[in-house]
Amino acid sequence: MENGAGSTKEENLLSRMALNDNKAGMEGLDRDKINRIIMEASKGSRFYGNELKKEQQVNQRIEKMMHQKAQITEQLLQKAQAQVEKMTSELEKSRDLSRVIVHVDMDAFYAAVEMRDCPELKDTPMAVGSMSMLSTSNYHARKYGVRAAMPGFIAKKLCPSLVIVPPNFDKYRAVSEEIREIFAEYDPNFQPMSLDEAYLDFTDHLEQRQSWPESSLRLYNKSNTKFSLAVSHLSKSAQNWYLFRPPGIAPNMMLAKVCSDKNKPNGQYRLPPTREAVMDFIQKLPVRKVCGIGKVSEKMLNALGITTCSDLSRQMALLSLLFSETSWHHFLQISLGLSSTHIPRHEERKSMSTERTFKELSKPEEQLSLCRELCDDLAEDLKKEALKGKTVTLKIKNVNFEVKTRAQTLPYAVATAEDIFAVAKDLLKTEIENESPQPLRLRLMGVRISAFVSSDGKTPMQKSIISFLQLGKRDHSRSSPITHRKPERAHAKRLELQAAEPSPQDEGCEEPVPVVTPNNGTESLKQANTDDCTVQDLSENELASHVQPHASTSGCGTPAETFTCPVCFAKVKTTDLNVFNRHIDSCLSDAAKREDEASGSESDLDPEDDHRKSTVVTQKKEKPRDLKNEASASGGELDLGRVSPQEGQQTLKNNLVSLIQVDKKPVALQQQSSLSRSPLLTCPVCQRAQDTDDLAVFNHHVDLCLNQEVLHEL
DNA sequence: GCGGATCAC
């Protein structure tokens, strides 16, 4: 174990710079050769110099820690051990294995999208990003050691034939949104962590299903598929299914995340909800795999001889003496396989910032004018969310990659570019002066604002019960639970600057803010699902009253009578769900037509063209139950289960048929026709090609796959 | 409240 003492600088640096072969697709490559190339390309650079410096700092921390450790007496340790045991038994009491948490992420998301749109890329090593920075790479490229967060020019040295595709975030965002609509179906409160990753709580979904009559269950399966296909219908994203990696399923968030990383070739990894299974799983787990334990923590723990979670529990008393309370409590939870069992609702943002990397900027005038630009941008973003904050922070990184932040808190909140700049300018000037007579040689500048106050400009933005409750009614211009940030403007600016071709990997904070409230729609929903009569017995108005608060896109005070069409995204002003449904139907059939026209090159054929349109149209039946259900989460799903349960068995069957027919069109035709050459439908869960062209069968398989054991146990 | 550092994505 390298613990800093006695190893060379270069060896130490390897821990920071070397290839990270954690990820999938990195097996069996020549690590030494790759590391040598990386080192050669880096050595002597300012970046490398800074890494070296940071590494030494970490080593000092470790030394300090080891020194502390040496002073711990046996007696102290025993006392600590007692405390650990006490806390352990308390935590053990709180263990909750009843939840079914799912973590999903996409496989090389951006790269997959690019390959989808440009099939030639499928067979060549490819990465998304720039010569300065790569966001992700495909599996061909990974064989060469090319990976995310690696600068493109180094990647090119590893793999000269590498094709670097500039990122197209609008596209990824669009695909992401389609995927999220599917997520919302299973958990309206799912939490997106980024464009390609999310946590879902399946517990309620499974519970509801359990109480549904068999026919509804099947129906729901169909409607689910129908939904995703309807989405695909709009933008050919049926292929999105291929983006999914097998999800991780476990009783809490930490475990689910680790499980999804297991990436078993043949399907999802599901950790059974028993203490034994959890503990067994945890023992062998390397600490680095746990979310929250990064490079530095790993290195510190390694220095103590801790590499796996079982080491963690063994050394817990020691850890409790060496680390802060929050840290060791966290470690203890990890070692017991405990973590959050419910997915937290997305909280209010606490800060907003904008920063940019550029070619060296040393002239004060240029620096100040850049600062002003950043303030303009930030103010623009603040305006979009109607935020004001009291603390302005300037961030600078010099050409040696040294980062500094300077902040000032005002007695009042600001939001305009002028006000922010007034503060940022002073902070910057001070830094310039501190450096003089040398110039400040910058490679990055950023401005952040925090300490937000509510719109009245006085009260701090803290969670009160009232604001929490109001959150549920919070409004969105789109009915999906997803919002986006920092889209075009940031990119445009980047182009303007033409600096270091920065290519962010992500859009940062996504604000999910699900539109459904726990206490509003859901309760009555469960009822509706368990009681066959409930839905029919509800009048249209009653239904509407359930739906409206969620579907509303109105601003403050506007009556909730606007629905957002999940197809064209137009706002439909009506209180009559039938009207709204008709709008969607017409949109859908329009989309079908467009798809037909455009499908020539896409899908090889569509012999049943007319038939399709007619099935789409005849299939429009309002569906109060699901309407209520899904409207609450996302208008995007209004179209999905529009089969009416109030129609009796025969009609149900008919609808099933029509659904299957509708289903077939967008994907099935695209896939099946083209797939008569290649494999048939591929299960998004186990990723195995299914030897069937019957979507009913396929659906059944997917569903079984997803819920297999869970359902069984329930 | 500030500033550095760590972490995730």
Added chain:
DNA sequence: TATGGTGATCCGC
């Protein structure tokens, strides 16, 4: 030629 951007949190002042 060339190593990102956004947000959160923690710790030690």
